[in-house]
Amino acid sequence: MSEAHPKFAVVGHPNKGKSSIVSTLAHDETVQISDIPGTTTKQRSFPLQIDGEILYELFDTPGFQRARAMLEWLEGEEVSADRKAERVRRFAYEHREDPRFHDEIELLEPILNGAGIIYVVDGSKPYGAEYEAEMEILRWTGQPSMALINLIDETDYVEEWRRALGHYFRMVRVFxxxxxxxxxxxxxxxSMAQLREEWTASVKRSIEIFTVYRRQKISDSAQLVSELLAESLSHVESLAIAGEEADSKEKEKVLERYKAHLRRVEERSHRKIAEVWNHTRLEKEAQLPLFQEMDLFSRESASLFGLGKKEMVITGAAGGALTGSGVDLMLGGTSLMLGSAIGAVIGGAGALLGFNEIAEMKVLGQKLGSRRIEVGPMQNRNFPYILLRRALYYTQELANRPHADRSRIQMDSETLTGSQWVDDESRKKLEKLHQAFRSGNVIKEKALRAYSETIESILLNQIEH
Ligand SMILES: Nc1nc2c(ncn2[C@@H]2O[C@H](COP(=O)(O)OP(=O)(O)OP(=O)(O)O)[C@@H](O)[C@H]2O)c(=O)[nH]1
Ligand SMILES: [Mg+2]
Structure with missing residues (x-):
């Protein structure tokens, strides 16, 4: 039998969170979990694999159904301690076709193949003698074992469980x-590393690899967030126009495309971040669409996004710039006449479309028939912080979420509202790079790296690692 990696069978009564534990420990969102007892009907292996190497293997199993009957059978013949495991094997063999013991046979298989035992109980339900047959059977297998108390509900019977489990298991943990x-x-x-001496080194190494791997995920997420910001801020949407000037339909169209593109870029980025954390099946709570959030932000208050007065000053968008005189911001800092290539500037076009704080719109091209209208790059100084706040919050939620938790991620304005989420120094660095991203110049590798490093340090502050 190969002792290449440690194996653990997660066993217990039906509906006590066995599959949830497997899912969380194996970082696997495909483990079937439900509140219907008897959900797991077959034992199934969930290897935890990193870079092609199996660190450890967990077995999800169905719950005990007829523990008492099985124990009676085991005790039906007197055997010495050294023969007990063999007798369990005998039971499995003789009942391999017996539907009454289907679940017992399934859950015993990995144990009889050398897996350590993780016995799961629900600490929110009182202890009862009916569990004793299960624990006794596990003892008969002679495999190393530990017990986990999972508190599914509020009521707490942990102490009585500890007392009972202590008779059967050397190690009892709450998880x-x-x-x-x-x-x-x-x-x-x-704790699992202590179950068997040969496994200790292997499990300890898993812990090291986990730690490194988690850092890597944080770093990968930071890289994705940086690309999101760079791409969104620098994007220019362009549309060929029929006449000399763009008509309002054309203006609206290009603006809609511009917004739609930015929304897609954000969605794609969030999806990739979810992949990094292996949480691709989670649904997101319907979040406020990016530009609605933007509108809300301009209309209401800056503190919504954790940007206080101070931050607003630094980002240069305080007060009137956001409310009355959006055009100032639109024109601020950019020369609109960038040479003869620019045919015309549509003054007030943004205002017409209720989009005045976002980006300028210009008409380019010298000859009729080759003229086009352009919108972007993003000029609004606060937009990147909204994008950033959303992406960082999402990353943080994913990073801190065990894989047994399949509930939706809430990402509404309220959950996003918070205390200061970026320190002054980081914000200054970010602000400089936002400027570079929206300058319309080619984004340099170095700038992207600098940005990513700043994001990484913010994430490292927010996420346990
Ligand atoms: N709130 C809460 N719910 C939990 C916890 N652990 C499990 N549950 C819920 O309890 C139910 C059963 O969880 P499973 O992991 O499917 O239990 P199981 O032991 O594998 O069940 P079977 O496969 O049917 O034997 C599910 O609805 C889980 O969401 C927990 O720690 N807290
Ligand atoms: Mg299950």
Whole structure:
């Protein structure tokens, strides 16, 4: 039998969170979890693989159905301790076609193949003697074992469970697969490492790899966020126009395309970040669309996004610039006559479309028939912070979410509203790079890297690693 990597079978009564524990420990969102007892009907292996190497393997199993009957069978013949495992094997063999013991046979298989045992109970339900047959059977297998108390609901019977489990298991831990954070996960692995001496080194190495890997995920997310910002701020949408000047339909069309593009870029970026964290199946709570959030932001208050007065001053968009005189901001800092290529500038076009704080619109081209209208790059100084706040919040939610938790990620304005989320120094760095991104010049590799490093340090502050 190969001892290449540690194996753990997660077993227990039906509906106690076995599959949830497997999902969280294996970082696997495909493990089937439901509140219907008997959801898991077959044992299934979930190897935790990093860079092609299996670090450890978890087995999800169905719950015990007839533990008492099985134990009676085991005890039907007197055997010495050294023969007990063999007798369990015998039971499995003789009942391999017996539908009454289907679930027992399934859950025993990985254990009989050498897996350590993780026995799961629900600490929010009182202890009862009916669990004793299960624990006794596990003892018969002779495999190393530990118990996990999962508190599914509020009521707390942990102490009585501890007393009972202490008779059967050397190690008893409390672990909640729906709320476990990174350090709780690591602490559990530390315990699992002690189950069998040959496994210790392997599990400890898993812990190291996990830590490195998590850092890498944070770094990959930072890179994706940077690309999102660079791409969104520098984007220019262009549309060929029929006449000398753009008519209002054309203006509207180009603006809609511009917004739609930015929304797509954001969606794509969020999707990629979710992939980094292996949470691709989570639904997002319908969030306020990007530009609606933008509108809200300009109309209401800056503090909505955790940008206080001070931040507003630094980002240069305080007060009137946002309300009455959007045009100032639109024109501010950019020369509109960039040489003869620019045929005309549509003054007030933005205002016409209720989009005055976002970007300028210009008509380019010298000859009739080759004229086009352009919108972008993004001029609004606050837009990048909205984009950034959304992306960072989403990353943080994904990073801190155990894989058993399949609930939607909430991303409304309220959850996004918070205290200061970026320190002054980082913001100054970001602001400089936002300027570079919206300058319309080619974005330099170096700028992107500098941006990514700043984002990474913000994320490292927010996410446990
Ligand atoms: N709130 C909360 N719910 C949990 C927790 N663990 C499990 N659950 C819920 O309990 C139900 C059963 O969880 P599963 O992981 O499917 O349980 P199981 O032991 O694999 O169940 P079977 O496969 O049917 O034996 C699901 O609805 C889970 O969402 C927890 O720690 N907290
Ligand atoms: Mg299950």
């Amino acid at each position: 909640n697969p729906m709320e476990a954070n990174f350090s709780q996960h690591i602490a559990l692995l530390e």
